[in-house]
Amino acid sequence: MEPYKIKLLQTIVVIAVLLLVKLLLSKSIYKISTRFDFALRRVNITFRIINIILISFGTITLAAIWGLDQKELLLFISSTITVLGVAFFAQWSILSNVTSGLVLFFSHPLRIGDNIRIFDKDFEVEGRLQDISVFFMHIETKDGKNITMPNTLALQKIISIIPDEVILPVTHEEQRVHS
Incomplete structure (x- = not known):
């Protein structure tokens, strides 16, 4: 042949x-x-x-x-890996956030629409999870502010998923309607 x-x-x-x-x-x-x-x-x-x-x-x-x-192929691959390695070392958070995004996708209980609280000693965040992108989580707080947090925080911090009734309590008017 x-x-x-x-x-x-x-x-x-x-x-x-x-x-x-x-x-x-x-x-x-x-x-x-x-x-x-x-x-x-x-x-x-x-x-x-x-x-x-x-x-x-x-x-x-x-x-x-x-x-x-x-x-030549080995030289090209090793050169590419070296350049990427230097770039990722300089910006390790990029690789970390992409990896965290995949971990969140496959094995974390967080879902879009969940009410969450992220516990941090300096800045505690509570709100509804709007989106999880490749690099960031988008959270809308109770007062309507939009907060963007790196995906790595979801793996590094303690996160509590809060039931809807805790975030949005039933008002007196809603109680009368359901009675």
Whole structure:
């Protein structure tokens, strides 16, 4: 078989495997997100991160298949990792917040719409969780202020999920209506 046909076959196999992995991961994330009622925005962010990882892996693999010299490929990968390492060391909070966002998505009991209290010795925050993005949690306080906090705080601080009736007590008028 001619060398380019072998490379073409290997390329097809790599693409098929990557698509299969993406399909399996997508189904798993979809099942988890529906089971735990995750917000669509959180699911989309997770899909983007998975796509970036799979595309990076696929690009490196295809570059190796199509004859990019292994020494050049290794030099490129190590240089890229070094630059990213320096950037993340300089801005370690970025990586920490992205990782925290994923941990919050998969295993933390916080949900969008929950009333929460974040205990901190200097600044205690109480309000309704409006959104969890890649880097930040968005909280609306009782007095209508919007507060943005890094995701890492959700993993570093004590957070209490408060039932709705504690935050929004029933007024006398509402009691008469329900009577």
